[in-house]
Amino acid sequence: DTEVTQTPKHLVMGMTNKKSLKCEQHMGHRAMYWYKQKAKKPPELMFVYSYEKLSINESVPSRFSPECPNSSLLNLHLHALQPEDSALYLCASSHSRPGRGFYGYTFGSGTRLTVV
Amino acid sequence: KNEVEQSPQNLTAQEGEFITINCSYSVGISALHWLQQHPGGGIVSLFMLSSGKKKHGRLIATINIQEKHSSLHITASHPRDSAVYICAVRLDSWGKLQFGAGTQVVVTP
Numbered sequence: 001d002t003e004v005t006q007t008p009k010h011l012v013m014g015m016t017n018k019k020s021l022k023c024e025q026h027m028g029h030r031a032m033y034w035y036k037q038k039a040k041k042p043p044e045l046m047f048v049y050s051y052e053k054l055s056i057n058e059s060v061p062s063r064f065s066p067e068c069p070n071s072s073l074l075n076l077h078l079h080a081l082q083p084e085d086s087a088l089y090l091c092a093s094s095h096s097r098p099g100r101g102f103y104g105y106t107f108g109s110g111t112r113l114t115v116v
Numbered sequence: 117k118n119e120v121e122q123s124p125q126n127l128t129a130q131e132g133e134f135i136t137i138n139c140s141y142s143v144g145i146s147a148l149h150w151l152q153q154h155p156g157g158g159i160v161s162l163f164m165l166s167s168g169k170k171k172h173g174r175l176i177a178t179i180n181i182q183e184k185h186s187s188l189h190i191t192a193s194h195p196r197d198s199a200v201y202i203c204a205v206r207l208d209s210w211g212k213l214q215f216g217a218g219t220q221v222v223v224t225p
């Protein structure tokens with residue numbers, strides 16, 4: 001299995017809803033990432049998990065809450081989002097090697113989120 | 117100022133033409149990625165480079181570490197190559213990427 005699987009592919013939610021995005025990989029990658037991408041813009045890093053611990057939080061609002069329950073799974077919990085949070089949310093994972101840090105990248109196909 | 121600059125921003129080619137996309141960066145990096153994104157879609161990693169040249173099918177990627185420059189070439193372009201091509205550099209051991217703005221490529225039949 002050489003894929004990063006994201007579900008759902010599309011999500012429409014109201015501003016008072018609570019929803020979760022899910023990301024799964026079975027490649028043994030020990031770093032997992034959440035990126036946000038607005039239309040016609042490059043992705044922006046949100047969070048990095050390494051060995052199931054949150055390593056980087058790029059000053060993301062608390063209405064986005066990441067969770068890494070195990071080495072294969074990464075969730076992004078959403079609550080009280082705003083319409084401007086509508087975007088493509090991409091998950092990625094990468095290898096690790098002692099002395100080389102994390103390298104290589106596999107991206108998921110993304111969740112297209114619309115907040116109404 | 118973005119530390120990763122791509123050119124051109126947009127490119128239109130006829131089927132069969134040779135395409136080159138350039139990427140320049142201003143920081144020290146440990147690796148450079150070339151990525152492909154189709155409209156509305158996820159991102160596919162085409163190459164990861166730290167030196168030299170790599171080839172996969174009709175795609176060739178080169179990097180010159182001293183000049184802080186990389187190129188992606190598409191030989192014998194085809195309409196299915198139409199996509200956004202993104203250059204991204206790896207800045208640190210966490211694998212964090214800094215992205216270029218992307219190059220929109222359209223290949224017409």
